[in-house]
Amino acid sequence: MGVSKKEHFTNEQTTLAEQAKAIAHPARIAILQHLLKTKTCICGDLVEVLPLAQSTVSQHLKVLKKVGILKGSIEGAAICYCIDPVVWKSIKSAFQEFFADLNECNNSNCC
Amino acid sequence: MGVSKKEHFTNEQTTLAEQAKAIAHPARIAILQHLLKTKTCICGDLVEVLPLAQSTVSQHLKVLKKVGILKGSIEGAAICYCIDPVVWKSIKSAFQEFFADLNECNNSNCC
DNA sequence: AAAATATATCGCAAAATTACGATGAATTAG
DNA sequence: CTAATTCATCGTAATTTTGCGATATATTTT
Secondary structure: OOOOOHHHOOHHHHHHHHHHHHHOOHHHHHHHHHHHHOOOOOOOHHHHHOOOOHHHHHHHHHHHHHHOOEEEEEEOOEEEEEEOHHHHHHHHHHHHHHHHOOOOOOOOOOO | OOOOOHHHOOHHHHHHHHHHHHHOOHHHHHHHHHHHHOOOOOOOHHHHHOOOOHHHHHHHHHHHHHHOOEEEEEEOOEEEEEEOHHHHHHHHHHHHHHHHOOOOOOOOOOO
């Protein structure tokens, strides 16, 4: 439903899920990869790079902004987007931590 | 819409997005954390741990199975689920690689 | 064989996601 | 000041996600 029962899960679980969700779309991954590649903060060039309408790209940017991965600054009539290094590293750590805990179960004892 | 225009994105982008999507729910993160903690492959104990109906848990398990993170083996009347170490490490690597590329943009040059 | 247990799947409803065109707001150019 | 550019937001439609109860299937127990 989407009535996602947040209350019953820990903040850590909810947060990690939200961060994963922000990345869970090819277009948003493409946006991030593009921003990573061209360090120069791109704005609406993204619309030309992506196979999506301007309004759709704007929506994806909004999603990434909401989680904090992106921040935008006004650059004349245009807007300059770039990755927030702090948030980026924070998310990176969260995922690393999550994926780190697989030591025991080395395809021998289980299933 | 969900009419996600897969065609226009690379396989890498689509795959990473799908993997992120599989993790993008508190319940599924809780499932994975539980399986990571109790190395003994749990089955329907998950239903008791999670604040969700049996059918709902089964659906989440299906999602994780579809991406390959989980595999299940029949254990009498019950079914034993556990994390597939190979897939797990593969996803771990994919995320690590994705998050690795933030060297230049150290909160100085951009936004 | 019948009852109990464990899971999966079906059918449904509510909500969220994705996408687009159209419109609005702000800035720059003429 | 007006026209053009850039981006965000609105309204809408198709699809997907999430969740539950009910039901189906398989296994074990009695």
